[in-house]
Amino acid sequence: MTELVRLAVAAMATRFEIVLAGDDPVKLRAAGELALSEIESCDAAWNRFRTDSEVSRVVRLAPRGAVPVSLEFLELIMACESGWSATSGAFDVTAGSGLGTSMADVLINVDVRTVAFRRPNVRLDFGAIAKGFALDRAARVLRESGVDCALMHGGTSSVVAIGHPLGQPGFRVLVPGGASVNLCDEALSVSRADSQMHILGESHVVDPRSQQPLVTSRGVAIIAPSGATAEIWSTALLVNQSLVVPPGLCAHMSDSHPVGRFDLSPNQHASRSGAEIFAHDIPIAS
Amino acid sequence: MTSPSRRDFLGASAAMLALNPSLEMLLPYAAKAPLNVALVGVGRQGRAILAELAKIAGVRIVALVDSSKGRLDAGLRRAQGAEGFASHKEMLDKVKSVEAVIVATPTHLHRAVAVDSLGAGKHVYCEAPLAHTMEDLVAITRAARASKAVFQTGMGARSNPVYQLARTFVRSGTLRTLATVRAQYRKKMTWRFPAPSSAEEADVNWRLNPDVSLGLLGEVGVSQFDAVHWFLNAYPTSVRASGSIRLHQDGRKVHDTVSCEMVFPDGVRFAYDATIANSFEGAYELYTGEMATIKLAWNAGWMFKEADAPTQGWEVYANREQFHDEQGITLIADATKLAAQNKLKDGVGLPEPPLYYPLADFVRSVTESKPSVCSADEGYRVGLVVLAAHQALQTGVEQKLSEQQFKDMPK
Numbered sequence: 276m277t278e279l280v281r282l283a284v285a286a287m288a289t290r291f292e293i294v295l296a297g298d299d300p301v302k303l304r305a306a307g308e309l310a311l312s313e314i315e316s317c318d319a320a321w322n323r324f325r326t327d328s329e330v331s332r333v334v335r336l337a338p339r340g341a342v343p344v345s346l347e348f349l350e351l352i353m354a355c356e357s358g359w360s361a362t363s364g365a366f367d368v369t370a371g372s373g374l375g376t377s378m379a380d381v382l383i384n385v386d387v388r389t390v391a392f393r394r395p396n397v398r399l400d401f402g403a404i405a406k407g408f409a410l411d412r413a414a415r416v417l418r419e420s421g422v423d424c425a426l427m428h429g430g431t432s433s434v435v436a437i438g439h440p441l442g443q444p445g446f447r448v449l450v451p452g453g454a455s456v457n458l459c460d461e462a463l464s465v466s467r468a469d470s471q472m473h474i475l476g477e478s479h480v481v482d483p484r485s486q487q488p489l490v491t492s493r494g495v496a497i498i499a500p501s502g503a504t505a506e507i508w509s510t511a512l513l514v515n516q517s518l519v520v521p522p523g524l525c526a527h528m529s530d531s532h533p534v535g536r537f538d539l540s541p542n543q544h545a546s547r548s549g550a551e552i553f554a555h556d557i558p559i560a561s
Numbered sequence: 562m563t564s565p566s567r568r569d570f571l572g573a574s575a576a577m578l579a580l581n582p583s584l585e586m587l588l589p590y591a592a593k594a595p596l597n598v599a600l601v602g603v604g605r606q607g608r609a610i611l612a613e614l615a616k617i618a619g620v621r622i623v624a625l626v627d628s629s630k631g632r633l634d635a636g637l638r639r640a641q642g643a644e645g646f647a648s649h650k651e652m653l654d655k656v657k658s659v660e661a662v663i664v665a666t667p668t669h670l671h672r673a674v675a676v677d678s679l680g681a682g683k684h685v686y687c688e689a690p691l692a693h694t695m696e697d698l699v700a701i702t703r704a705a706r707a708s709k710a711v712f713q714t715g716m717g718a719r720s721n722p723v724y725q726l727a728r729t730f731v732r733s734g735t736l737r738t739l740a741t742v743r744a745q746y747r748k749k750m751t752w753r754f755p756a757p758s759s760a761e762e763a764d765v766n767w768r769l770n771p772d773v774s775l776g777l778l779g780e781v782g783v784s785q786f787d788a789v790h791w792f793l794n795a796y797p798t799s800v801r802a803s804g805s806i807r808l809h810q811d812g813r814k815v816h817d818t819v820s821c822e823m824v825f826p827d828g829v830r831f832a833y834d835a836t837i838a839n840s841f842e843g844a845y846e847l848y849t850g851e852m853a854t855i856k857l858a859w860n861a862g863w864m865f866k867e868a869d870a871p872t873q874g875w876e877v878y879a880n881r882e883q884f885h886d887e888q889g890i891t892l893i894a895d896a897t898k899l900a901a902q903n904k905l906k907d908g909v910g911l912p913e914p915p916l917y918y919p920l921a922d923f924v925r926s927v928t929e930s931k932p933s934v935c936s937a938d939e940g941y942r943v944g945l946v947v948l949a950a951h952q953a954l955q956t957g958v959e960q961k962l963s964e965q966q967f968k969d970m971p972k
Binding site for chain 2: 302306309331345419
């Protein structure tokens with residue numbers, strides 16, 4: 276008999292949720308908790324508002340010279356560099372540091388696992404990619420624990436699916452704008468520049484070219500093989516909509532769209548930027 | 562006794578006037594000499610230890626040990642150049658360059674690793690609690706006392722800059738008469754981890770095995786108990802405890818919710834509770850006195866003054882946070898110096914995770930020949946309290962502890 280286990284944790288100033296499907300709820304819960312603790316570890320390491328996070332340490336010390344970093348930090352910063360390069364600078368985690376500063380000022384030594392800055396006052400804001408990367412790591416934990424059917428999201432805007440519900444091609448997700456997609460071993464990122472306008476008074480996305488908050492009501496949804504890749508491209512397409520999306524990714528853009536809603540827990544959470552996911556499509560049958 | 566001595570008061574007053582003017586805590590510690598380290602036990606705690614050791618220049622992880630190939634491989638990906646072993650005996654036999662061993666195995670496996678490592682002349686850092694039985698506790702303490710090597714019990718509070726600062730306030734009498742001490746640990750989880758196979762179930766979920774696990778009081782309470790002993794300069798004379806399974810009705814025998822009360826020689830009572838059924842407010846300790854309350858939550862601390870408490874000079878620098886109706890003064894090490902440089906905000910919150918500090922102290926003790934910040938003797942004393950609390954929980958009978966028990970060290 277297929278059982279569903281739902282778990283959640285508060286991290287990265289939002290809520291992460293996991294729905295797991297399988298035969299043994301005790302094992303599912305144990306795997307889900309391990310995945311959530313992985314997300315909490317990511318938050319502890321990559322949250323720039325925490326003084327004891329690894330990113331705060333790097334920002335504090337890297338202007339003085341090479342700083343040893345963890346394997347996880349190295350993988351994240353390399354993904355950021357790769358994304359910056361692939362998007363011609365439209366995705367840049369140093370955005371907000373000031374004019375003239377870019378990812379090119381971050382020196383990564385893969386062999387000895389260190390990071391240094393070419394100049395002082397470099398800011399690293401992992402923002403959305405941290406959510407995508409954390410979900411990727413959580414998905415790896417779940418797969419290693421034998422879970423083959425699960426759906427996860429961070430703040431309703433980052434989604435990662437493992438496998439698919441029985442008899443379905445994937446987890447059915449309604450992206451802002453009304454399109455319905457199926458996710459199976461894929462990730463989805465939904466971005467809007469004005470999604471936090473009501474809190475911050477301006478966009479939370481900084482245009483790396485002007486170093487100013489982005490002014491656009493455009494919405495972007497990207498389906499990609501991993502959460503990190505989806506986040507890189509959804510952010511980059513907000514900044515530069517003329518970018519060509521690489522093969523293997525699927526993009527959906529709209530200039531205006533209705534407010535999306537997540538439905539992992541029916542009749543609960545509303546989101547200003549997220550997608551609608553029909554986790555209740557998972558059949559509960561013997 | 563819990564009352565601060567005149568010497569404590571004078572020392573702390575001088576410290577407060579200067580508030581330890583140093584910005585060293587904001588900079589990473591670098592070992593004075595290279596140190597080759599082996600880590601035994603590469604689970605989640607072991608990997609967290611690896612991450613913190615990687616920050617200390619001069620430390621080289623030369624060997625990792627774990628009986629699980631999956632855990633060992635995960636560790637080896639993080640520790641470049643380290644050799645992997647399935648047993649600590651093999652590691653000690655083959656890697657002669659190892660100078661220090663970090664023991665992060667399940668508690669019931671500490672004894673073999675710690676005693677063998679000390680016997681091989683290695684410095685040892687052993688996670689707390691040191692042991693799950695009196696026999697193992699005595700064996701580890703005896704081996705550490707017989708060795709000339711450094712032995713450190715892995716207790717966070719004694720090395721934590723926020724706790725060190727807070728202790729000067731408590732020991733100097735800033736709170737005046739201490740009324741109560743309270744502490745909690747809350748984290749919603751099952752305490753169950755996925756095992757790669759049914760054969761590894763017992764290995765992975767040892768915390769839920771009542772034969773080897775000291776439960777929440779032992780595994781998470783021990784660090785908070787040690788913090789209280791250190792702050793009060795005293796050990797309890799009696800312990801009562803109770804527990805139940807409130808949420809996780811999955812056939813387990815180990816309680817998911819526990820509480821205990823300890824009485825100290827001067828009558829101060831320490832109330833403690835821990836649960837894995839709820840996460841509200843996480844882990845903290847609360848020292849409530851006539852003039853103020855101090856709340857410590859591992860990476861931050863606050864002082865809440867009573868309305869009739871005298872104002873002190875250093876308060877002009879203070880950073881304050883609102884907690885419902887109360888205003889807390891953030892405890893910031895080096896506050897005076899930071900304020901003089903207009904960098905007070907830089908001191909809010911620790912610059913490194915709490916786990917970094919005891920490890921840095923261990924490396925400092927080894928490479929600079931300094932005393933251990935938490936010796937095997939201290940590990941033994943808090944071990945006595947943990948075992949008494951566990952016994953009280955199992956039997957429902959109050960356990961008495963004598964002052965002499967904390968003085969008589971295993972020979």
